[in-house]
Structure formats: C-alpha cells, structure tokens
Amino acid sequence: MPDPSADGTAAVLDLGPLTDFEPDGARRVDVDGHRLAVVRLGGPDSTDVYVIGDRCSHADYSLAEGEIDEGEKTLECWKHGSTFSLETGEPTCLPAIKPVPTYGATVVDGRIEVRVDPDGGK
C-alpha cells in the first residue's frame, strides 16, 4: 500500500474508519470533489487498502460496483467488463484503453487516509 504522505505535496483526506469498509469489498466515496473507489483486500484483520478513480475511463459508470479479483488485484467494470489494476489504474482488457487515477492510501490509527494531488483525479 503506497504511503499517502510520501512527498508532502498532496492533500491527505480522511475516508473514515477502516471498519466501515467491508473486507474484500469495494465502495464508492465522494470526498472533496474526488470520486473514489475504495477497495479493501484480505480478511477481516487486513489493512490492505487501494484507492482508484471510481469513474470508468470507458464511460461514466462506477467501478466500485464491479467485481474484485483479489489475486490479480483488479476491479472489473460491471458495464462492459474492462478490468483495472488497483496498483496502476491501467486497464488490463478492452474496451477501456485509458487508465483511471490511483491514489496513495494507508491506515492510520484505524482510519483510512488517502493522498490526492491538487489537480488530479477528479
């Protein structure tokens, strides 16, 4: 999981308690003008959290409503089936050809924090 405060130039936003996010689940979170898909991998004790842009790059559908492949670390768009890497945001199959934004996330004192660049990821 990338460190959200690694370079100190981006805003760090609080997404709430880790326990509000279902293990092995994805949820859309709208915060500070950013539309995010928050994915929590692993079992109930896991703090393995990924955050990518929620808006599919093929059309405006929510990625958080798609299926997670935990082994591949991808999230599938439910509309037409493109899958996106949770680590890079790159699509791994058509029809999407553009990546979605990725955001550094970490768990601090039981809460998920995400780093957002001032100009990116909206």
Ligand code: FES
């Ligand atoms: S809207 Fe996501 S693949 Fe088409």
